[in-house]
Amino acid sequence: MKCVDDFRLRLGQHELVPIMVGGMGVDISTAELSLEAARLGGVGHISDAMVPTVSDRRFKTKYVKDKLRQYKFNVANSDKSVVQFNMGLLAEATTRHVASTMEAKRGPGLIFINCMEKLTMNAPKETLRVRLRAAMDAGIDGITLAAGLHLGSFALIEDHPRFRDVKLGIIVSSLRALQLFLKKSARTGRLPDYVVVEGPLAGGHLGFGMDWAEYDLATITAEIQAWLKTEQLDIPLIPAGGIFTGTDAVNFLEAGAAAVQVATRFTVTHECGLPEDVQQHYFTSDEDDIEVNQISPTGYPMRMLKSSPAIGDGIRPNCEAYGYLLDAKGNCQYIDAYNREVALHPDAKRIKVMDKTCLCTHMRNFDCWTCGHYTYRLKDTTRQGDDGRYQILTAEHVFKDYQFSKDNTIALP
Numbered sequence: 577m578k579c580v581d582d583f584r585l586r587l588g589q590h591e592l593v594p595i596m597v598g599g600m601g602v603d604i605s606t607a608e609l610s611l612e613a614a615r616l617g618g619v620g621h622i623s624d625a626m627v628p629t630v631s632d633r634r635f636k637t638k639y640v641k642d643k644l645r646q647y648k649f650n651v652a653n654s655d656k657s658v659v660q661f662n663m664g665l666l667a668e669a670t671t672r673h674v675a676s677t678m679e680a681k682r683g684p685g686l687i688f689i690n691c692m693e694k695l696t697m698n699a700p701k702e703t704l705r706v707r708l709r710a711a712m713d714a715g716i717d718g719i720t721l722a723a724g725l726h727l728g729s730f731a732l733i734e735d736h737p738r739f740r741d742v743k744l745g746i747i748v749s750s751l752r753a754l755q756l757f758l759k760k761s762a763r764t765g766r767l768p769d770y771v772v773v774e775g776p777l778a779g780g781h782l783g784f785g786m787d788w789a790e791y792d793l794a795t796i797t798a799e800i801q802a803w804l805k806t807e808q809l810d811i812p813l814i815p816a817g818g819i820f821t822g823t824d825a826v827n828f829l830e831a832g833a834a835a836v837q838v839a840t841r842f843t844v845t846h847e848c849g850l851p852e853d854v855q856q857h858y859f860t861s862d863e864d865d866i867e868v869n870q871i872s873p874t875g876y877p878m879r880m881l882k883s884s885p886a887i888g889d890g891i892r893p894n895c896e897a898y899g900y901l902l903d904a905k906g907n908c909q910y911i912d913a914y915n916r917e918v919a920l921h922p923d924a925k926r927i928k929v930m931d932k933t934c935l936c937t938h939m940r941n942f943d944c945w946t947c948g949h950y951t952y953r954l955k956d957t958t959r960q961g962d963d964g965r966y967q968i969l970t971a972e973h974v975f976k977d978y979q980f981s982k983d984n985t986i987a988l989p
């Protein structure tokens with residue numbers, strides 16, 4: 577019986593342990609977590625979600641405070657179109673986050689950044705261009721294009737000197753999404769270096785509708801693999817979503833996957849950005865405590881714990897401080913939902929908004945407990961203390977368990 581360590585992921589001249597720790601937005605996949613994955617010979621991800629906000633926490637910068645001061649006059653206004661990001665400051669924040677991570681990198685692995693197209697920031701193309709290019713300038717090893725079709729993303733960076741040197745990948749949830757991406761990017765004369773195939777059991781936003789349960793990762797991966805073969809395209813495929821044990825990973829590797837992308841098992845590690853009290857909620861959850869809902873203003877379904885404080889919270893939209901999900905016209909679905917409830921309950925001190933959430937605020941505060949489908953199995957990956965609390969793991973422990981375990985076993989700490 578094989579283990580993950582019997583396989584290698586080849587990306588250019590790199591030979592890696594075929595384990596990619598997926599990007600987890602707003603600093604759940606921290607620099608520390610990505611650095612551990614790289615030190616151990618795999619691929620780690622930082623995320624470019626709300627980087628100015630993350631920078632404030634990490635480096636004591638004042639991007640959020642300064643932006644709020646600039647746009648304070650607009651806080652009570654429901655029209656948020658004036659709230660713009662300063663491109664110079666956005667580049668600066670991204671550069672600092674990426675460069676400091678890359679400087680700390682040790683070991684043979686790689687560090688990529690997860691770049692979400694749905695982070696439209698009131699100027700989708702311009703802000704995406706700045707984020708991609710700043711990450712390349714700051715020495716990132718690779719970029720995983722996420723949360724969107726990214727039909728124009730290669731074009732935004734094709735004239736960058738590192739366009740052919742940085743590893744570029746895309747996350748898709750269907751063959752059709754991949755076909756569209758390849759068609760639209762063909763003009764740049766560059767194929768992606770890898771494709772992450774994300775199935776319906778993943779955490780974060782899903783690339784499926786509310787009928788997600790009708791889809792299956794192995795089937796989608798096999799379909800994409802067969803199509804690539806007929807097109808004679810040699811692009812490494814990296815399935816993701818619900819790969820919980822080393823044996824699950826081996827099954828995909830034996831079927832031809834180049835690596836696996838995993839995340840949920842790392843949410844309960846010291847290096848993960850989630851506060852420990854939140855991690856305990858992940859441990860104690862049962863299958864019934866997890867849902868896929870539509871409260872994300874991005875329009876994508878999202879999986880999370882039903883006990884997330886973000887659900888139903890009616891906080892005033894914080895776009896002057898954050899505003900990462902404002903679309904090209906300065907709208908966000910949460911603003912509409914909030915205004916509707918305020919109009920319906922003019923005298924209420926606190927309102928509830930059930931159908932959407934202020935995702936910027938709640939992801940920033942770790943109050944939207946997004947998670948993978950198998951979160952309810954995390955309790956089986958550690959020990960419980962006499963006080964009832966579960967032992968937080970090290971990223972190294974989880975990584976090595978994926979790398980070396982056999983027979984569906986999970987090593988306890």
Ligand SMILES: Cc1cc2nc3c(=O)[nH]c(=O)nc-3n(C[C@H](O)[C@H](O)[C@H](O)COP(=O)(O)O)c2cc1C
Binds near residue numbers: 690774839
């Ligand atoms: C807490 C959490 C946050 C996530 N955030 C993001 C994100 O910001 N961008 C993204 O592309 N994927 C995100 N994901 C998806 C993961 O990167 C990964 O592809 C997926 O969760 C793998 O499945 P697994 O969690 O079952 O191992 C997130 C997953 C989790 C668990």
